[in-house]
Amino acid sequence: MKTKIAFYRNKLNITQEELASLVGVTRQTIISLEQGKYNPSLELANKITKVLKRKNIEQVFIL
Amino acid sequence: MKSKINNKLAVREMMKYSFSLGMIILGLIFNLLNIGINEFVGFNSVGSWLIYIGFLGIIIITFKLFINKKRVVDERMIFVANKAMRITFLFLVIFGFIIIVLDGIKSITVPYHLFMSYLICGLMLVYFISYKILLRFY
Numbered sequence: 001m002k003t004k005i006a007f008y009r010n011k012l013n014i015t016q017e018e019l020a021s022l023v024g025v026t027r028q029t030i031i032s033l034e035q036g037k038y039n040p041s042l043e044l045a046n047k048i049t050k051v052l053k054r055k056n057i058e059q060v061f062i063l
Numbered sequence: 064m065k066s067k068i069n070n071k072l073a074v075r076e077m078m079k080y081s082f083s084l085g086m087i088i089l090g091l092i093f094n095l096l097n098i099g100i101n102e103f104v105g106f107n108s109v110g111s112w113l114i115y116i117g118f119l120g121i122i123i124i125t126f127k128l129f130i131n132k133k134r135v136v137d138e139r140m141i142f143v144a145n146k147a148m149r150i151t152f153l154f155l156v157i158f159g160f161i162i163i164v165l166d167g168i169k170s171i172t173v174p175y176h177l178f179m180s181y182l183i184c185g186l187m188l189v190y191f192i193s194y195k196i197l198l199r200f201y
Contacts, residue, residue, distance in 0.1 A: 025137035028198070038139050038201050 002062040006034045008052040023047040076124065083120035090114035104176065143201055147194035154189045158182075 009019055016030045023044060032038040033048070040048070040061075049057050090113030093099055099109030106112040165171065171178070 024135070025139065026135050029137050029139045032139060032201060038142075041138055044138060 001039045002036050003033055004060050004062070005030070005048060005052070008054065008060060012052065014051075019048070019051060022051045076128065079124045080121065083117045083124065086113045086117035086120065090117060104180070139201060140198075143194060143197045146197050146201075147190050150193040150197075151186055151190040155186060158185070 005019075009016070014022075016027050016034075020027045020030045024047070025044065029038065033040055042057075045057050045061055049055075049060050052060060054060050090110040093110030093113065094108060095110075101108070103109045103112050106115065162171070173181075
């Protein structure tokens with residue numbers, strides 16, 4: 001799954017480590033998500049969307 | 064919420080300690096009642112081996128408590144762990160089939176406790192390796 005996590009993260013000046021601690025996962029998971037290797041659960045996708053201050057999940061995660 | 068998590072952790076530690084203590088007590092009872100006094104995995108009796116395992120368990124649990132490293136277990140790790148578990152199960156089935164065939168060709172004379180120890184160690188190794196490899200792919 002393609003994501004725009006890196007784009008919005010850089011926009012908000014958040015590091016991978018910070019984002020990981022904010023959503024309660026490891027940095028490796030954030031790396032996997034940004035590379036599109038791992039498909040997150042709806043819960044995690046929602047958390048990331050909220051932390052990145054987006055309204056819809058579709059803005060961050062592209063199917 | 065935090066106290067609930069701490070309570071859960073404390074219960075888990077207590078369970079680990081009681082399991083180790085149980086092994087020591089069982090070992091002592093076995094030794095006192097002269098049960099399993101044959102040579103067993105390098106020990107002179109099953110009881111001595113149980114006592115050794117119990118002490119080893121207590122040392123490891125205490126060591127882990129002192130390190131007190133905060134571990135984050137996220138959904139990706141659980142996902143990978145499930146996949147590794149599936150691979151380990153598949154390995155067990157294939158290994159079991161090979162053993163059945165081999166035993167048919169020539170009887171396996173390894174003592175049962177040694178065979179099971181090797182099997183458990185092998186399964187843990189397969190699980191660990193597959194988990195570490197899969198973590199790179201997901």
